[in-house]
Amino acid sequence: MNKKFRSFMNNRKLCKSSYVDDGRHTLWELYKRFLKLEDGWSREVIYWQKSEIGDFPVLLFKTKKKGPALWVLSGIHGEEPAGPNALYENVHLLQSLKNENIPMVFIPMCNPLGYFRNWRYPNEYRDYQKGTSVGDSEHLLFNEDYHPRRIMPACDEADQLTKAVLKNINPRPPILSMDFHEDEDSRGSNTFSYIYSQGKMGVADPIAKMVVEILSGHDVLLQTNGVTRFGDTIVDGIVNASKDGSIDELLASNVIYKNNSMILKHPAKTVIVVETPSVGVPLEKRVMAHSEIIHHLEMFFHMAHEGY
Ligand SMILES: [Zn+2]
Numbered sequence: 635m636n637k638k639f640r641s642f643m644n645n646r647k648l649c650k651s652s653y654v655d656d657g658r659h660t661l662w663e664l665y666k667r668f669l670k671l672e673d674g675w676s677r678e679v680i681y682w683q684k685s686e687i688g689d690f691p692v693l694l695f696k697t698k699k700k701g702p703a704l705w706v707l708s709g710i711h712g713e714e715p716a717g718p719n720a721l722y723e724n725v726h727l728l729q730s731l732k733n734e735n736i737p738m739v740f741i742p743m744c745n746p747l748g749y750f751r752n753w754r755y756p757n758e759y760r761d762y763q764k765g766t767s768v769g770d771s772e773h774l775l776f777n778e779d780y781h782p783r784r785i786m787p788a789c790d791e792a793d794q795l796t797k798a799v800l801k802n803i804n805p806r807p808p809i810l811s812m813d814f815h816e817d818e819d820s821r822g823s824n825t826f827s828y829i830y831s832q833g834k835m836g837v838a839d840p841i842a843k844m845v846v847e848i849l850s851g852h853d854v855l856l857q858t859n860g861v862t863r864f865g866d867t868i869v870d871g872i873v874n875a876s877k878d879g880s881i882d883e884l885l886a887s888n889v890i891y892k893n894n895s896m897i898l899k900h901p902a903k904t905v906i907v908v909e910t911p912s913v914g915v916p917l918e919k920r921v922m923a924h925s926e927i928i929h930h931l932e933m934f935f936h937m938a939h940e941g942y
Contacts (some may be wrong), residue, residue, distance in 0.1 A: 712748020717814025
């Protein structure tokens with residue numbers, strides 16, 4: 635890694651001020667652990683998040699092996715620490731997936747500045763009307779009139795993250811993408827969540843159904859039916875919010891908007907967004923639920939690869 639990254643890692647003062655009140659590991663512990671992925675991997679800083687408190691690097695790891703791949707993303711929202719912390723606990727499993735010759739792309743902390751401050755967005759604590767998501771992909775996705783939903787990327791991070799994703803799709807096309815989140819809707823009195831399945835099978839995806847089973851087995855309370863606050867239908871704890879403008883929609887999409895035209899793109903077969911309620915459940919328990927999903931990634935990958 636370059637000099638700027640090394641001096642970031644040596645910044646003790648910044649290191650000590652990382653948010654830890656909910657029991658999450660510090661940002662530095664996460665970086666140190668993920669950097670253990672060396673043998674058989676290449677890694678790069680895909681962008682620096684700039685802020686008045688410092689610049690934060692976003693790392694992308696990929697196996698040297700190419701081909702139909704497993705993609706793992708987490709940390710898009712900074713106040714959702716269970717995914718990054720479960721990946722921290724289970725880095726050895728990613729290493730063993732690599733040893734099984736499974737091609738992978740791994741972006742464990744898409745919004746390190748948010749994680750560091752416990753802010754949902756890089757520019758905003760929680761307010762979704764003011765905040766810009768690092769995963770926003772609307773500048774590449776179409777509305778019903780075949781125009782992009784947004785003229786410009788929502789923020790610099792969204793521009794850089796979507797570029798990194800598109801650059802890595804051809805050598806390692808995702809057949810399974812797992813994006814670890816927690817549920818913002820759970821704040822306040824609602825302690826129920828649901829997962830998203832944006833691949834071609836939507837709510838009927840067998841991997842999505844198994845993820846629901848795993849979460850239920852960990853006492854994660856799921857809303858099994860009805861509608862989300864965005865009006866999407868929930869079927870057995872699974873939502874297919876196919877038009878939410880997220881990086882997950884981008885991964886699942888078979889077309890994108892680029893240079894004023896529609897370009898075909900490899901659509902990921904199964905795209906899951908894992909969610910756990912983040913209020914009323916200790917972080918340790920949420921991490922255990924996410925960890926069990928990580929333990930199933932090898933099986934899920936083979937399911938996606940061998941067909942359903
Ligand atoms: Zn989230």
